[in-house]
Amino acid sequence: MLDLISKSTQAVSEVKTSETRPWLGFGLGLRTEHFDDVLNSRPKVDWFEVTSENFMVQGGKPLHYLRSIRELYPIVMHGVSLSIGSTDPLDKNYLQKLKELAGQIEPVWISDHLCWTGVDGINSHDLLPLPYNDEAINHVVSRIQQVQEFLGREILIENLSSYVEFTQSQMSECEFVSQVAKKSGCRLLLDVNNVYVSSRNHGFEAMDYIRGLPEDRIWQIHLAGHSDYGDIVVDTHDHDVPQAVWDLYTKTIALHGPISTMIERDDHIPPLVELLTELDLARNHHDTALFNAKMAI
Amino acid sequence: MSSSLQNMQRQFLGSLRSQNGTQIENLLMQKPLTQSGLRTYIHAYSSRLIEALDNDHPCLGAYLGDELWKTMCTGYIEKYPSQYTSLRNFGDLLPEYLLHADAFKRNPEISELAKLERQFLNCFDAPDAENIEFSELLAISEQDWPLLRLTFHPSLSLLTNQYNTVSVWQAMKAQELSPTPTTLDNYWIIWRDLDRVTNFRSVDFEEYLALLYFLRGDNFSQLCQALLETHSIEKVPTLALGYIKSWFAEGWVVDIEL
Numbered sequence: 001m002l003d004l005i006s007k008s009t010q011a012v013s014e015v016k017t018s019e020t021r022p023w024l025g026f027g028l029g030l031r032t033e034h035f036d037d038v039l040n041s042r043p044k045v046d047w048f049e050v051t052s053e054n055f056m057v058q059g060g061k062p063l064h065y066l067r068s069i070r071e072l073y074p075i076v077m078h079g080v081s082l083s084i085g086s087t088d089p090l091d092k093n094y095l096q097k098l099k100e101l102a103g104q105i106e107p108v109w110i111s112d113h114l115c116w117t118g119v120d121g122i123n124s125h126d127l128l129p130l131p132y133n134d135e136a137i138n139h140v141v142s143r144i145q146q147v148q149e150f151l152g153r154e155i156l157i158e159n160l161s162s163y164v165e166f167t168q169s170q171m172s173e174c175e176f177v178s179q180v181a182k183k184s185g186c187r188l189l190l191d192v193n194n195v196y197v198s199s200r201n202h203g204f205e206a207m208d209y210i211r212g213l214p215e216d217r218i219w220q221i222h223l224a225g226h227s228d229y230g231d232i233v234v235d236t237h238d239h240d241v242p243q244a245v246w247d248l249y250t251k252t253i254a255l256h257g258p259i260s261t262m263i264e265r266d267d268h269i270p271p272l273v274e275l276l277t278e279l280d281l282a283r284n285h286h287d288t289a290l291f292n293a294k295m296a297i
Numbered sequence: 298m299s300s301s302l303q304n305m306q307r308q309f310l311g312s313l314r315s316q317n318g319t320q321i322e323n324l325l326m327q328k329p330l331t332q333s334g335l336r337t338y339i340h341a342y343s344s345r346l347i348e349a350l351d352n353d354h355p356c357l358g359a360y361l362g363d364e365l366w367k368t369m370c371t372g373y374i375e376k377y378p379s380q381y382t383s384l385r386n387f388g389d390l391l392p393e394y395l396l397h398a399d400a401f402k403r404n405p406e407i408s409e410l411a412k413l414e415r416q417f418l419n420c421f422d423a424p425d426a427e428n429i430e431f432s433e434l435l436a437i438s439e440q441d442w443p444l445l446r447l448t449f450h451p452s453l454s455l456l457t458n459q460y461n462t463v464s465v466w467q468a469m470k471a472q473e474l475s476p477t478p479t480t481l482d483n484y485w486i487i488w489r490d491l492d493r494v495t496n497f498r499s500v501d502f503e504e505y506l507a508l509l510y511f512l513r514g515d516n517f518s519q520l521c522q523a524l525l526e527t528h529s530i531e532k533v534p535t536l537a538l539g540y541i542k543s544w545f546a547e548g549w550v551v552d553i554e555l
Contacts (some may be wrong), residue, residue, distance in 0.1 A: 053383045059425035059451070061493040081382040087303035094382045119306040123379045124313055125345050125387075126338065128306075135302050163334030165326040168301060201330055232333045 014083035020216050024074060024108060026279050027262035035065040037272040038282040042072060045279065047056035047108065049262050057104075070105055076220070077107040078189075084143050084157065085116035085130045096148050100205040102151065109219065111189045112142065114177060131166035132176035137183065156219055157181065158189035161197035161226075161235035173198065174212040181217040190259070191222035192249045193235060199200075200233040202277070204250055207255075215256050223249060223282060225263040240268035241279060246285055250287065253289035261286060313342040314378060335521070343467050346374050349384040354414050356469035361407070368400050385422075388415065404459040406478040413462055416454055420487050420495045423452035428491065431545035434553060441555050443518035447511045447541070448552035452489035455508060456497075457482070463497070491548050503527070517541075 025046025025242055030038070036042070048069060055066050069075070081094060101111060115127040130136045159177050171179075181188050191214065199206035223246075225239030241249075242264065251258065262280050265275060305324055312321045318335040320479050327333050347370045351358060361383065373394050379387045392415060395401045428450060461481050468475045484505035487497045500508070503524075510520045517537065524533045530532035544550055 053385075056383065057385075057422035060422040060489065061420070064493055066412055087300065087306055091382060116306055118379075119303065119310050121380050122310060123381060124310060124315075124342050125379060126313075126341050127348075127385055128309065128338070131302070131305065135300065139300075139302060163337045165328065166305065167326055168305065168324070169326075181491055201334065202328075213460070229333075230328060232337060235339055 001048040012187055021219055021257075021259065023258055024076075024220075024260035026283055027076070027260065028275055028279060029078075029191075029262065029266070030066070030069065030075075030263050031265070031269055032062065033269050035054045035062075035069070038069055038144040039065070039072075039114060041272075043225070045276070046074065047074040047075045047076060047260075047262070048275065049078050049264075050105075052077040052098055052101060052110070052112075053081050054100050056094075057118065061220050061251070064208055065187065066105065072285045075105055075107050077102060077105065077110045078158075079112040080125075080127065080148065081117060082112035083117040083123075084114065085117055085136065085140050087116075087139070088119055090143060090146060095147065099151055099225060102153075109156055110151065110153065111158055111220065112253050113158045113160055114180060115160050122144050127160055129160055129162040129164065129166070130176075133168055133170040134177070135168075136203050136243035138191075139178065139230055144186045148186065150185075154185065154187055155188040157184075157199075158191050158222065161165070161191070161194040161201075161233075161259075163232060163234070164202055165202060170258050172204065172209075172212075173202075178212060178214050178217075187219040189220045189222060190218050190252070191224070191262075192252055193224040193226055193241070193245050196245050197226050197233045199233045200228075207251055210248070210252050211255060213256075218256055218259055219227045221249065221252065221259045222262040222264050223261060236267065237264050241281075246281070249282075250285050250289040254293040258286070258290060313339055314375075316343060342369075343374060345384070346370070346379065346387060349387045350391070351419055353385075353388050354411060357407070357410050357414055358465045359469040359472070360410060360465060360475055365400070369395070369398075372398055372400065379542070383528060384417070391415065404478070408464060409458055409460050409462040410465060413456065413458075413466055413519075416456055416487050417495050417497075420452045420454065420489050423450075423489065426450050426551040428548040429545075429553065430550050431542055434545065434550075435555065436539070437555070443516065443521075443555050445517045446514060446554040447544070447550050448486055448554065449544075449549050450551050452495075453549050454487050455505060455512070456485040456487055457505075458485065463499070469495075486549075488547070488549055504540055508544075509539070 027047040027049055028045050030048040030050045050066060055063055057063060073145065079098065108221060113127045116130060117126060118124050144155065144157065195206050195209050199209065222243045224237045225241055227234045227236040262276055263275060263282060308313065308321045308324060312318050316339050316410055348372055350466060352468055361369060373391060376394060379392045381387055392408045392412040395411050396405065401407050459482060461476060461479050463485060464476050484500050484502060485497055486500055487495065488509065490496045506523065507520055510523060521533050521537050528536060
């Protein structure tokens, strides 16, 4: 794994790695609207995250762009269809395509969500929550291990935003996520916006959640915007990162140290230059948090 | 395997598909958020699938208008829930659905329009291949020509329409009034060009057949035999060679086999 990381990041001079947590810097989600801009202007982005399924195709323009951009930047692959929590058998055909894409792109890492997307062969294409109990932990842990064995590498699993709670739950979400990571050996993609959204929806303290996660497992952070409807907050990825999420991000970095960070934008996608400005904001928040944490010691 | 987790997932997905959350209220903690939370999932299920159809079939949507489009989406989602890992494939069975659904089966041109848009999608992300130049064909000894077979770019496909569907599609794309659907046998080639842009052009029935021969694995000799049915023996080699030369010029040919 460290070999792959080193190989994938050699194009970026500022990249540092540590034994426990690789440092990629600050990334953006690679979106179709920005393909040409990225290739022509080679923006100051340390790495890009791609939605795996968008490139699990046989050929054509998107794959061509991805290969070209991969020559310039490290890439991480982020999936939405692994359905690690589904009670259906793992989709071997999907995993094979994922592995083939990874073989071509040599991503620094591969991630997906701690969720299920369908059952009995029917896909909702949504990231659906699991009950937080031992049955779900054992089920998910076993499947993560199978996936990691098949891919020959660790994967990162991302916490969800959720809008309902199950009567079958026996523990907090933080406890559930932590146990899955510890028992399966996977790493965590900590979506700070999702923690914020779920904390508002379910009435828990967001920093308690972040404090409870196993620090050595967190390899990446997602930042995004959401829609606040008053009685419910929905993870929509269609706004700038709001101040409340920046505040939580700053506290997370102060607590857990440097973590590779990227901004997700999936709807109302602005020009690349606006996202670059927002990414600079992430850099500032990150560095300020580290500085303040150091001064406080 | 049957477990409480599996039962929960079946019931939850069932409520999304039926767009009715009352059947799973026993699964959920009853909090002020619960009803709006459930509505969020139910709404997301249908809106995500409709959005996929919307993205893939803009001209079909414009042709049908809002009411029929909604009828189509609702019916299709119910009959063919997604069994794909990518939303890119969700609409694969739409032409089939439109051929048989009560609201649409009396207008087969609608299915044909859906099929055209799906064929464009298939062309867009078909495998890559390097085209070869006509000079490579000329380098082959003439005595070997009867056995030569051509391999075309994987994105290339043939399309047979019974209606003026391409004209309808073009009008919708240009946001103009649609021409009246009329019965008209017409033949098209769809392919991805050297800049990876999807292209299409009409061909006459003879060129369509000539391509079909090669696509199904026939050789140059068999093509010439077929052309002999409608042309004199003096004209056939020139005609066949003319077709092949134009296919090379379009960048369609990726391999020659002997």
